[in-house]
Amino acid sequence: xxxxxxxxxxxxxxxxxxxxxxxxxxxxxxxxxxxxxxxxxxxxxxxxxxxxxxxxxxxxxxxxxxxxxxxxxxxxxxxxxxxxxxxxxxxxxxxxxxxxxxxxxxxxxxxxxxxxxxxxxxxxxxxxxxxxxxxxxxxxxxxxxxxxxxxxxxxxxxxxxxxxxxxxxxxxxxxxxxxxxxxxxxxxxxxxxxxxxxxxxxxxxxxxxxxxxxxxxxxxxxxxxxxxxxxxxxxxxxxxxxxxxxxxxxxxxxxxxxxxxxxxxxxxxxxxxxxxxxxxxxxxxxxxxxxxxxxxxxxxxxxxxxxxxxxxxxxxxxxxxxxxxxxxxxxxxxxxxxxxxxxxxxxxxxxxxxxxxxxxxxxxxxxxxxxxxxxxxxxxxxxxxxxxxxxxxxxxxxxxxxxxxxxxxxxxxxxxxxxxxxxxxxxxxxxxxxxxxxxxxxxxxxxxxxxxxxxxxxxxxxxxxxxxxxxxxxxxxxxxxxxxxxxxxxxxxxxxxxx
Numbered sequence: 001x002x003x004x005x006x007x008x009x010x011x012x013x014x015x016x017x018x019x020x021x022x023x024x025x026x027x028x029x030x031x032x033x034x035x036x037x038x039x040x041x042x043x044x045x046x047x048x049x050x051x052x053x054x055x056x057x058x059x060x061x062x063x064x065x066x067x068x069x070x071x072x073x074x075x076x077x078x079x080x081x082x083x084x085x086x087x088x089x090x091x092x093x094x095x096x097x098x099x100x101x102x103x104x105x106x107x108x109x110x111x112x113x114x115x116x117x118x119x120x121x122x123x124x125x126x127x128x129x130x131x132x133x134x135x136x137x138x139x140x141x142x143x144x145x146x147x148x149x150x151x152x153x154x155x156x157x158x159x160x161x162x163x164x165x166x167x168x169x170x171x172x173x174x175x176x177x178x179x180x181x182x183x184x185x186x187x188x189x190x191x192x193x194x195x196x197x198x199x200x201x202x203x204x205x206x207x208x209x210x211x212x213x214x215x216x217x218x219x220x221x222x223x224x225x226x227x228x229x230x231x232x233x234x235x236x237x238x239x240x241x242x243x244x245x246x247x248x249x250x251x252x253x254x255x256x257x258x259x260x261x262x263x264x265x266x267x268x269x270x271x272x273x274x275x276x277x278x279x280x281x282x283x284x285x286x287x288x289x290x291x292x293x294x295x296x297x298x299x300x301x302x303x304x305x306x307x308x309x310x311x312x313x314x315x316x317x318x319x320x321x322x323x324x325x326x327x328x329x330x331x332x333x334x335x336x337x338x339x340x341x342x343x344x345x346x347x348x349x350x351x352x353x354x355x356x357x358x359x360x361x362x363x364x365x366x367x368x369x370x371x372x373x374x375x376x377x378x379x380x381x382x383x384x385x386x387x388x389x390x391x392x393x394x395x396x397x398x399x400x401x402x403x404x405x406x407x408x409x410x411x412x413x414x415x416x417x418x419x420x421x422x423x424x425x426x427x428x429x430x431x432x433x434x435x436x437x438x439x440x441x442x443x444x445x446x447x448x449x450x451x452x453x454x455x456x457x458x459x460x461x462x463x464x465x466x467x468x469x470x471x472x473x474x475x476x477x478x479x480x481x482x483x484x485x486x487x488x489x490x491x492x493x494x495x496x497x498x499x
Contacts (some may be wrong), residue, residue, distance in 0.1 A: 050077035092362040093396060100359060103392040107355045108342065110378065110386040112334050117267055117372035119327040123258040123276070123308070125317045131250040133224060137239045138199045141166030144217040146235045148246065153228045155248060162233070162245070163217040169198055173214035180209060226250040251315045256288070256308040258325055265304040266370070267329040268293060274308050276325035278317065286310050286317065290327065337375040342388040343368060352382070353389040353396045361389060361396045 053075035055061035067075050095105070144163040148155065155161070172194050179187035195205055200218065208214070229247035239245055256276060260268055272290045288310035297304050308325070310317060317323070343366070344351045354364045366381030382388070389396060 053077050092356060092360050095359045095361065095396070097359060103395065105389060105396075106391040107387045108339050108390050110336055110338055110382050110384055110388060112336055112384045114334050115331045115337055115370060115372045115375060115377055117264075117329045117370075119260065119264050119267055119329055121258045121260050121264075121325055121327065123256045123323050123325055125310075125319055125321040125323060126255050126257055127229075127249045127251070127319050128253055128255045128309070131226070131253060132229065133226070133248045135161070135220075135245050135247065136241055136243065137164060137166070137245060138197070138241055139164075139166040139168045140238070140240045141169070143233050143235055143237050143239060143245075146233065148228050148231060151228050151231050154226075155222045155228060156225045157222060159222045161220050161222055163219050164239070165217045166198075169195075169200070169218050170214055170216060172198060172200075173208055173218075176205070176208060177212060177214065180212075222248060224248060224250065251312055251318070254310055254312045254317050254319070255291075256310055256317075256323060256325065258306045258308055258327070259298070259301065259303040260306055260327075262297065262302050262304060265297075268304070268306050268327060269329070273328050274310075274325055275328075276308075276310065276323045278321055278323045280321065281316060284316070286312075286323075331370075335369070336378040336382060336384060337372075338378055338382070338388050339390050340371065340374050340376050342390045342393060343376050344393060353393040354382070355387040355389055357387075363396075 053063045053066055055069035055071070056073050056076055057069065057071060061069060063075055066077075069075060095103075141164045144165050146162045147160040148162075172191065176188065176191035176195060179191050192205055195208075196202070199220065201221070204218070226248040227250075229249045230244065231246045232243065233239060233245045256274075258274075268290060270290050270293060274288050274290060276286050276288070277284070278286075288308045290306050291309040292307040294305040294307070306327075338352060342352050344353070344363075349365050350368050351363050351365050354362050356362055364381055367379040369377030369379045371377070
């Protein structure tokens with residue numbers, strides 16, 4: 001019993017001492033703050049009238065005249081700062097210099113400059129359409145010999161491709177030889193032009209004139225180097241002009257089809273420089289430029305395709321090879337930009353915290369545009385030279401919005417004068433000690449040590465006078481203890497007392 005009583009007394013004394021220390025510290029802080037302000041702006045405090053008085057420990061406790069707070073501290077006057085800075089909005093917040101240093105607040109200027117973006121995309125190598133050569137027979141005939149075996153074979157300029165037997169080719173050769181024997185230049189020229197039209201080379205015509213005999217199977221050679229693409233004929237097959245026999249493509253220059261995301265489509269323009277790399281050659285990079293932008297998006301990936309012409313003299317880039325590429329893009333005109341981390345994105349709007357100077361900050365709604373790397377384009381809401389916060393902006397933004405809402409809900413001076421609110425009395429700690437002693441003597445075993453039965457402390461409402469604590473009834477302490485060993489001990493103790 002004595003131990004429990006001693007514990008209650010020590011707890012009450014500790015609570016009273018803590019409140020006293022807090023009151024002294026707050027009073028010293030308020031006086032220091034008043035002295036500092038008085039040295040800098042003594043003339044302002046003489047002319048300006050306070051809007052209201054506020055408690056140092058509770059900003060929601062406001063009065064229209066000087067007085068004491070519920071904790072016994074002097075109320076602090078609050079002045080209207082709008083006269084000092086007419087550009088500050090009601091949702092601006094003021095942060096002390098040492099708090100700014102502790103929060104690590106950093107700011108950056110709004111700049112006006114061209115926006116540069118490196119677009120990273122994936123692509124694949126394909127054969128350049130202007131490097132493909134299709135071979136058809138210009139007369140009907142039969143393949144006598146085929147010098148290439150399959151698609152992908154390497155061919156060089158002047159290499160034999162196939163031999164063709166065609167009656168029209170044989171007759172054209174006979175006409176040239178007849179004109180040569182007659183000595184008619186007109187007939188000789190007409191026969192020569194006919195052979196050229198059938199695809200016979202000038203070198204073969206000269207050899208025919210020297211040989212003076214027609215060939216049944218006329219050879220045809222490759223007029224360029226490359227690789228066999230499609231091979232649609234075999235030995236002995238009948239061919240006609242409408243059928244493609246084979247195709248040859250070169251890889252000295254290739255196309256890369258880049259897949260660009262739809263949101264980045266506005267950045268890509270023809271003529272921009274491109275750097276690409278292939279996994280097969282990680283030590284090398286290839287340079288080129290955007291040659292053409294296709295007008296339609298892919299219906300499956302919803303990506304825009306751009307064609308890039310890449311020189312490939314070594315033939316390292318091969319068709320269907322996957323590559324990664326980077327396109328260097330820059331806006332044509334200078335635009336307003338801010339750091340990406342300064343923008344606070346929400347579902348309904350985008351905001352930035354603008355630094356107004358002298359420790360004042362304000363949340364501003366902005367309209368953003370394109371994003372490039374660490375910069376974001378600002379279309380509306382800021383101007384060149386403004387300063388935005390790049391760190392701790394979320395804390396300042398939330399504080400700014402809370403202060404703005406409280407300022408709108410706070411009553412005006414006229415409302416406070418019409419409905420004055422009485423000040424609450426200070427808590428009588430001596431009375432609390434006496435009440436604790438009386439409870440201990442009446443109910444020594446009824447100590448509410450369980451958190452389950454602890455009653456929350458009633459908050460002092462700023463709009464109502466504080467009620468002095470009432471003496472507790474014994475039923476209030478015995479009611480929660482009807483169950484468990486604590487209730488049984490209390491009954492035994494009462495029986496022993498009656499005996």
